[in-house]
Amino acid sequence: MSLTVEIRFTLNGSPTRAAVPPGLTALAMLRDIVGLTGTKYGCGEGECGACTILVDGLSVNSCLMFAVECDGRAITTVEGLAADPANDRLRDAFVEEGGVQCGFCTPGMIVQSKYLLSQHPHPSHEQIRRGLEGNLCRCTGYKKIIEAVAKAAEGTP
Amino acid sequence: MTVVAKSSLIGKRIPKMDAPEKAAGKTRYVQDINLPGQLIGKILRTDRVHARIVSIDTAAAKALPGVYAVLTAADIPKRGLGVNKDNPPLKGDKVRTIRDEIAAVAAETEEIALEALKLIKVVYEDLPILADPRQSTQPGAPVIQDAKPDNIAMTFDYAHGDVAQGEKESDVVVESEFYLHYVTHCCMGVSGIIADFEPTSGNLTLYSNTQVPFLHKREFSEVLGMDPGRIRIIQPPIGGGFGSKLDIYPFEPIAVYLAKAARRPVKLVFTREEEFLASPTRQPALCRLRSGAKKDGTLTFRAVDILLDNGGYTSWGATIPFVMMQTFSSLYRVPHCLFHTKAVYSNNPYAGSFRGYGNLQATFTVEQHMDMLAEKLGLDPLAIRMKNAQESGEVTGQGMVFTSCGFKECLTTAASRSDFARKFTDYAQQQSKPGNKKRGIGLAAMIHVGGGAKIYPSDGCGTILKMDDFGHVTIMTGASEIGQGSETVLAQLVCEELGLPLDAVSVVNNDTEVTPWDVGVHASRTTFIAGNSAIGAARKAKDKILNAAAKVTNMTADQLEMRGGFVVRAADGEMVMPLPKLLRSLHFSDKAELVMTTHYYEPSSVHQDKKFMGNVSATYAWAAQICEIEVDTDTGIVTLEKVTAAHDVGRVLNRMGLEGQIEGGIVMGQGYALTEDLMVRQGKVLNPGFRDYKLVTAPEIPEMDISFIESMDGEGPQGAKGVGEAPAICMAAAIANAIHNATGVRLTRLPFSPENVYRALVTAKGGVVE
Ligand code: FES
Numbered sequence: 029m030s031l032t033v034e035i036r037f038t039l040n041g042s043p044t045r046a047a048v049p050p051g052l053t054a055l056a057m058l059r060d061i062v063g064l065t066g067t068k069y070g071c072g073e074g075e076c077g078a079c080t081i082l083v084d085g086l087s088v089n090s091c092l093m094f095a096v097e098c099d100g101r102a103i104t105t106v107e108g109l110a111a112d113p114a115n116d117r118l119r120d121a122f123v124e125e126g127g128v129q130c131g132f133c134t135p136g137m138i139v140q141s142k143y144l145l146s147q148h149p150h151p152s153h154e155q156i157r158r159g160l161e162g163n164l165c166r167c168t169g170y171k172k173i174i175e176a177v178a179k180a181a182e183g184t185p
Numbered sequence: 186m187t188v189v190a191k192s193s194l195i196g197k198r199i200p201k202m203d204a205p206e207k208a209a210g211k212t213r214y215v216q217d218i219n220l221p222g223q224l225i226g227k228i229l230r231t232d233r234v235h236a237r238i239v240s241i242d243t244a245a246a247k248a249l250p251g252v253y254a255v256l257t258a259a260d261i262p263k264r265g266l267g268v269n270k271d272n273p274p275l276k277g278d279k280v281r282t283i284r285d286e287i288a289a290v291a292a293e294t295e296e297i298a299l300e301a302l303k304l305i306k307v308v309y310e311d312l313p314i315l316a317d318p319r320q321s322t323q324p325g326a327p328v329i330q331d332a333k334p335d336n337i338a339m340t341f342d343y344a345h346g347d348v349a350q351g352e353k354e355s356d357v358v359v360e361s362e363f364y365l366h367y368v369t370h371c372c373m374g375v376s377g378i379i380a381d382f383e384p385t386s387g388n389l390t391l392y393s394n395t396q397v398p399f400l401h402k403r404e405f406s407e408v409l410g411m412d413p414g415r416i417r418i419i420q421p422p423i424g425g426g427f428g429s430k431l432d433i434y435p436f437e438p439i440a441v442y443l444a445k446a447a448r449r450p451v452k453l454v455f456t457r458e459e460e461f462l463a464s465p466t467r468q469p470a471l472c473r474l475r476s477g478a479k480k481d482g483t484l485t486f487r488a489v490d491i492l493l494d495n496g497g498y499t500s501w502g503a504t505i506p507f508v509m510m511q512t513f514s515s516l517y518r519v520p521h522c523l524f525h526t527k528a529v530y531s532n533n534p535y536a537g538s539f540r541g542y543g544n545l546q547a548t549f550t551v552e553q554h555m556d557m558l559a560e561k562l563g564l565d566p567l568a569i570r571m572k573n574a575q576e577s578g579e580v581t582g583q584g585m586v587f588t589s590c591g592f593k594e595c596l597t598t599a600a601s602r603s604d605f606a607r608k609f610t611d612y613a614q615q616q617s618k619p620g621n622k623k624r625g626i627g628l629a630a631m632i633h634v635g636g637g638a639k640i641y642p643s644d645g646c647g648t649i650l651k652m653d654d655f656g657h658v659t660i661m662t663g664a665s666e667i668g669q670g671s672e673t674v675l676a677q678l679v680c681e682e683l684g685l686p687l688d689a690v691s692v693v694n695n696d697t698e699v700t701p702w703d704v705g706v707h708a709s710r711t712t713f714i715a716g717n718s719a720i721g722a723a724r725k726a727k728d729k730i731l732n733a734a735a736k737v738t739n740m741t742a743d744q745l746e747m748r749g750g751f752v753v754r755a756a757d758g759e760m761v762m763p764l765p766k767l768l769r770s771l772h773f774s775d776k777a778e779l780v781m782t783t784h785y786y787e788p789s790s791v792h793q794d795k796k797f798m799g800n801v802s803a804t805y806a807w808a809a810q811i812c813e814i815e816v817d818t819d820t821g822i823v824t825l826e827k828v829t830a831a832h833d834v835g836r837v838l839n840r841m842g843l844e845g846q847i848e849g850g851i852v853m854g855q856g857y858a859l860t861e862d863l864m865v866r867q868g869k870v871l872n873p874g875f876r877d878y879k880l881v882t883a884p885e886i887p888e889m890d891i892s893f894i895e896s897m898d899g900e901g902p903q904g905a906k907g908v909g910e911a912p913a914i915c916m917a918a919a920i921a922n923a924i925h926n927a928t929g930v931r932l933t934r935l936p937f938s939p940e941n942v943y944r945a946l947v948t949a950k951g952g953v954v955e
Pocket residue numbers: 068069070071072073074075076077078079080089090091092
């Protein structure tokens with residue numbers, strides 16, 4: 029067994045401790061050690077966005093981040109967003125606008141959209157398209173995802 | 186009096202039933218499932234393109250602590266997978282493609298499994314490489330599969346009429362060679378399987394991504410040499426299918442053999458790099474097409490000769506001629522047609538089935554020739570298509586029967602909504618004007634099976650329907666859900682029959698122990714076939730319910746109806762009794778009974794004969810798509826600006842789901858034409874990752890204007906047809922025609938990457954690019 033490093037961080041609002049090997053990615057820690065499988069592996073090299081999480085409010089590809097780098101940070105995953113009713117509007121918009129097909133890209137898309145809306149509460153379509161550039165979807169053709177984000181932004185104060 | 190109003194879900198925008206869980210990150214895909222005691226399986230793949238295996242030494246790997254099984258070909262039965270049974274799960278004598286599986290390991294952790302792979306020593310003796318399919322049948326070419334010394338994996342020949350006669354009747358003839366490249370599915374969820382084998386009972390449970398669970402049951406039993414009755418396939422939600430999960434591939438039996446050897450469940454999941462290297466591609470093709478027409482635009486003949494690079498092994502890619510020939514023989518009225526295809530072995534990757542199944546390739550050639558013929562005859566692209574387009578009532582040379590056919594309406598709708606005629610003329614006139622930005626508009630049309638495809642003796646699907654004491658319906662269907670939204674459409678169709686709201690229905694579609702047989706998700710068949718099956722089961726339930734209600738109300742069954750969760754009087758909608766009350770009175774009576782029904786639907790289509798004659802589908806889908814582009818002649822960059830699509834969908838069932846399928850297909854077709862290119866050189870895949878294999882991203886999508894033509898198919902569920910594959914089919918052809926409209930240059934080789942376009946433009950002007 030490889031050596032492990034003990035880290036402490038906030039995961040979806042709760043203080044968390046984990047013992048992680050130094051070479052482990054944050055993605056593998058979330059999925060295999062913590063057991064939160066909502067964050068997906070799509071490529072492991074920062075090219076697809078399926079593994080997107082928020083680290084201190086910034087969107088990050090968790091496959092490119094070491095687990096040890098989570099130490100002292102606030103990590104939010106799709107499960108954390110789903111647990112907070114404040115995000116229901118975003119999630120409902122994905123459902124109601126047809127932004128979900130196979131759903132494999134969806135967790136990453138939702139987390140990225142959350143970040144996008146935190147940066148641009150009233151985004152233009154162009155800002156949404158640019159904001160989702162790093163997230164691949166093979167099913168939807170993106171149009172309904174873009175519309176979902178636009179809808180979620182509507183009525184935001 | 187309480188009147189219950191009639192309501193319908195057909196044609197509405199219905200959110201996908203499983204979307205809320207997916208959007209919460211709760212859905213557990215195969216990658217997310219872990220069984221107690223599970224080991225991790227990994228495959229050692231060769232890095233040689235063509236080589237004899239001299240020896241494999243696994244001793245060090247076996248000795249590594251944490252390793253529970255190490256297998257090579259010597260440890261497993263010698264049975265091949267795939268269409269020609271030429272693909273053994275582990276290769277023992279030689280390797281034929283860069284991804285070939287030569288050994289497999291099951292270990293406590295992924296780390297240990299990878300470590301063990303490194304300890305396996307393989308000695309090879311390299312063999313000459315056959316990388317160009319045009320060389321495959323040359324004298325002296327290396328033999329790839331000993332059982333096929335001529336390197337021919339498969340041939341398909343089809344003919345109607347007499348092309349020599351057709352040629353004599355022609356006023357113009359065009360001939361071209363087209364090349365279609367490798368692309369791959371890029372499902373966002375990589376391939377994976379969990380095999381759980383219990384040695385004492387002999388039960389095998391597979392958690393699998395398959396699109397065809399019942400066919401797989403049979404194939405697994407053949408490959409593994411076990412009783413199919415002992416095999417249970419559970420299908421967790423899939424991270425995308427698109428045809429990639431239609432065949433058994435080596436990793437699947439390998440996982441089973443590992444589980445058997447280790448006596449522990451084994452989970453085997455690909456990396457993205459493996460997914461690029463070791464999952465099937467779209468079938469590349471080299472097509473020579475000759476077409477003729479009379480002065481007035483009437484088509485006279487088509488002669489087609491296609492070379493398919495079969496790669497080292499045979500999966501479904503080799504069989505795409507089944508679908509290709511339909512486009513040549515039947516998209517338009519063609520009196521004389523001759524079609525020859527040959528799939529030849531090489532040391533390249535092998536192709537599987539991929540959304541559209543050969544039709545992207547066929548349509549690319551046919552629809553460019555329609556424009557080329559039109560140009561020669563001084564006709565416009567729409568006119569020549571309208572002249573030859575099929576109509577309802579037609580029976581084609583290949584025996585296809587067109588009952589409902591909205592083809593002409595697709596053409597005229599797309600043309601008028603995009604202002605095609607005016608733009609086509611304007612852009613053509615601007616070709617010679619100065620400036621490096623050229624605009625173009627291009628049209629392409631397609632036919633595809635829309636009512637299943639009877640390529641097996643049965644193209645059916647079974648449904649079991651049960652109702653509980655509270656009026657809740659559970660539909661157990663053989664049809665898999667792969668993200669396309671079939672579960673929602675099936676629920677809608679059942680709601681329509683039983684007058685229920687959507688939340689009164691759930692769908693079970695993921696366990697072969699529970700669900701009845703279905704041939705699988707392919708050929709755009711699920712809405713049509715599984716839909717009709719579900720309707721059949723619902724109608725039987727309705728019959729039972731109304732007959733029971735008749736007994737307690739002193740009315741006849743046909744005076745009654747189901748609406749909004751009630752039994753009502755048909756004439757005026759007056760509420761007679763709530764449905765749950767009736768169900769309970771049936772259940773808790775002297776002759777206690779539950780409402781449970783079954784239905785097996787088999788479409789009216791026929792299994793084609795040896796000459797490929799026969800009406801293979803119960804109905805056909807039609808579409809026309811028009812692409813507007815800008816070409817930068819200095820850089821070769823083609824920007825897709827707008828797509829106007831008109832699809833004959835029979836009838837709209839779920840408007841949002843349908844739009845989602847069409848939009849997703851358009852963008853997939855855009856990628857095929859413009860950005861995606863799996864670069865295979867000397868048998869090696871040069872770009873196995875998203876960094877260098879470019880999928881279309883959100884900022885690049887075109888504006889999309891989509892129209893649905895409702896031709897109300899007589900056999901379709903509520904009139905609908907299948908359209909899952911249709912939207913990707915026309916795109917490359919339409920873009921090629923648009924590039925010609927913009928620049929006057931005809932591009933016959935995909936992809937239209939900046940480099941390829943730039944080269945073609947310079948070469949057409951007599952220039953040279955080094
Ligand atoms: S898995 Fe992290 S970007 Fe693809």
